[in-house]
Amino acid sequence: MAHHTLTASELTAAVLDPDWRARWCAGERPSTRSFAPPGTPRAMSLRFHKEAEALVRWLTAPASLAAAARLDTADSLLDHLWASSLQAVTDKLFEKGRGEEAQLFTARLRTFCTRLIDLRRRATHFENWQDVFVGAEQELARIPVRIGDDTVEVRARVDAIRIHPERHLEVVDYKLSQGDRQRADLVQLAIYAHLLPIWRPGCGFSGTLEYYLPDFGEVPVSRDDLADIFSGMVAPVLREMFPSARPATAAGAAPTAAPASGPAAAHSDPGAVGRAVVAAFRGFNLEVEVAGVIEGPQLVRLRLAPAPGVKVSSLANRAEDLQIPLSLSVPPLIRAGKGHVILDLPRPEPKPCLLKEALAGRLAATLKSPVAFPIGIGVEGDPVVADFADPNTCHALVAGSTGSGKSEWLKALVASLVLRNTPAQVRIALIDPKILTFAGVEDSPWLWRPPATTLADAMAILRAATAEMDARYQRLKRGGFANLAERIAAGETDIPFLVLIFDEFADLVLAGRDEKREFEALVARLAGMGRAAGIHLVLATQRPDRTIVTGLVKANLPLKVCLKVANAVNALIVLDEPGAESLYGKGDLLCDFGKGLVRAQGLFVPQAEFLAAVAPPRRGGRRG
Numbered sequence: 001m002a003h004h005t006l007t008a009s010e011l012t013a014a015v016l017d018p019d020w021r022a023r024w025c026a027g028e029r030p031s032t033r034s035f036a037p038p039g040t041p042r043a044m045s046l047r048f049h050k051e052a053e054a055l056v057r058w059l060t061a062p063a064s065l066a067a068a069a070r071l072d073t074a075d076s077l078l079d080h081l082w083a084s085s086l087q088a089v090t091d092k093l094f095e096k097g098r099g100e101e102a103q104l105f106t107a108r109l110r111t112f113c114t115r116l117i118d119l120r121r122r123a124t125h126f127e128n129w130q131d132v133f134v135g136a137e138q139e140l141a142r143i144p145v146r147i148g149d150d151t152v153e154v155r156a157r158v159d160a161i162r163i164h165p166e167r168h169l170e171v172v173d174y175k176l177s178q179g180d181r182q183r184a185d186l187v188q189l190a191i192y193a194h195l196l197p198i199w200r201p202g203c204g205f206s207g208t209l210e211y212y213l214p215d216f217g218e219v220p221v222s223r224d225d226l227a228d229i230f231s232g233m234v235a236p237v238l239r240e241m242f243p244s245a246r247p248a249t250a251a252g253a254a255p256t257a258a259p260a261s262g263p264a265a266a267h268s269d270p271g272a273v274g275r276a277v278v279a280a281f282r283g284f285n286l287e288v289e290v291a292g293v294i295e296g297p298q299l300v301r302l303r304l305a306p307a308p309g310v311k312v313s314s315l316a317n318r319a320e321d322l323q324i325p326l327s328l329s330v331p332p333l334i335r336a337g338k339g340h341v342i343l344d345l346p347r348p349e350p351k352p353c354l355l356k357e358a359l360a361g362r363l364a365a366t367l368k369s370p371v372a373f374p375i376g377i378g379v380e381g382d383p384v385v386a387d388f389a390d391p392n393t394c395h396a397l398v399a400g401s402t403g404s405g406k407s408e409w410l411k412a413l414v415a416s417l418v419l420r421n422t423p424a425q426v427r428i429a430l431i432d433p434k435i436l437t438f439a440g441v442e443d444s445p446w447l448w449r450p451p452a453t454t455l456a457d458a459m460a461i462l463r464a465a466t467a468e469m470d471a472r473y474q475r476l477k478r479g480g481f482a483n484l485a486e487r488i489a490a491g492e493t494d495i496p497f498l499v500l501i502f503d504e505f506a507d508l509v510l511a512g513r514d515e516k517r518e519f520e521a522l523v524a525r526l527a528g529m530g531r532a533a534g535i536h537l538v539l540a541t542q543r544p545d546r547t548i549v550t551g552l553v554k555a556n557l558p559l560k561v562c563l564k565v566a567n568a569v570n571a572l573i574v575l576d577e578p579g580a581e582s583l584y585g586k587g588d589l590l591c592d593f594g595k596g597l598v599r600a601q602g603l604f605v606p607q608a609e610f611l612a613a614v615a616p617p618r619r620g621g622r623r624g
Ligand SMILES: Nc1ncnc2c1ncn2[C@@H]1O[C@H](COP(=O)(O)OP(=O)(O)OP(=O)(O)O)[C@@H](O)[C@H]1O
Pocket: 352, 353, 400, 401, 402, 403, 404, 405, 406, 407, 408, 409, 434, 542, 586, 587, 588, 601, 602, 603, 604
């Protein structure tokens, strides 16, 4: 299969100018400069984009989020820009005798600030600027666009991705001149809107062209119109430029789904649910067939084969619309699977998955190492497991809004560890600011320290764990062992694994700048070096926004377990994909081991069983 790359600007040039396209097809790399809008010096346009990017990045950066959220007038935003860079830029222009240009530049940025305030007012529940912007100057590197059997990699950089009210996403292109270039602007926007769902499957993007002339002008473009521009103008040009494409398949179309095989085939009667889904999609001119039905504990999974030319994103974009014909309380989760599209619907009577029953069944055999643990039961009934000893799952981030089943998930984790290990093998530290989650476990011999419920105690546990880690490294070094597992395998069993579990770490991040810095530094140290010393971190939060789940925290916790979250932005922050906002709650989860998302139902442990599991063993037996 041949590979080709081109930029979104080159593709726009090819669409708009047959001569340019002919030269490109002849092997030249013609300049795209002539497609830059006339009227604005290129340097000033670049400078404007730079200033806009810097401002948006500052508005949405965790460190400045709270201060930025207080800026609610165009003047206050402009004052910030002025102090940070604008004054220096305009001073330079004045020095060079380009005063008029400096004034125009400032006027454009003033308009930009006014627009930001309008967007702030437009946001449904504004708490901070992350409720307006998802990204600024987002690089889309090598996005694979399918054309028949061929793949073309398109590179682009989009000015901004924003949240539109009603939680839609919009891609925004800033323009400093209008003239007769709007056709080119629309083509470019349509290319961006086509690339973005390939970059972030499951997301659909409307678009907006924003003109800063310096007066403000806006051209909003719907998702459907952008898709029409792409299929009518861009896709035929791509096929002409890459002639090995087969004409029957549109550019970017999802591969035709293969029929389901394996366990799905056993349940392949589409049934009434399948027919309702097919009919609902047909109402939107989207043809699909049901290739298999699987009944999981909490949901029914349909495997759909889309007709040629029907894109996964077109199906996913209809999730909300399906709520009405299918009488659903939340939109169904629709995403690409291997050879088919997955659509999950809730079971009318979901079955809880009990840890005890799972351990009596297939789960026990799948938990190989002492610190292997269940994440849940997958849709097809198989246990989904992880292992703290595995570098891909050695530390975990757990996110979920209130009622999603986060605390229950943590309790099942604790129970599974204590049921399979003696206190000499595994110790647990519990940080429980909610106080209730782990109430009643104070006497457990598996505890490494008493449960921490205050910020100070939580920090003390983290500090103690790093000191413990350093001491363990010394002992491992003296014994000539690379890690704790190796030492245990050699018969030296006097050091237990240590698992630190935080049922809410947001307070530690929000406590203050110094506390946050120390917290992040300790997490980074433990995450980086803990595995070899048998020390593992599980950080849970109800608030998976960028303030709490900072880049540092996220990067250090390889396993992500995401229960139902409040919105698609939260899901994106945890899993780099939307979808977790459509989970059903009560233990329904998506997890990421670094190899794609897996949906599972978290295991449930009734409170009495939990307390019995963690209680001191009775005389003559290992547990009560
Ligand atoms: N795995 C599960 N199976 C069945 N029901 C569950 C499961 N997990 C949670 N639930 C149900 O959902 C309720 C809420 O769960 P949980 O207390 O864990 O939520 P949470 O995400 O911790 O919320 P909060 O952050 O407000 O404490 C539980 O009381 C239980 O009834």
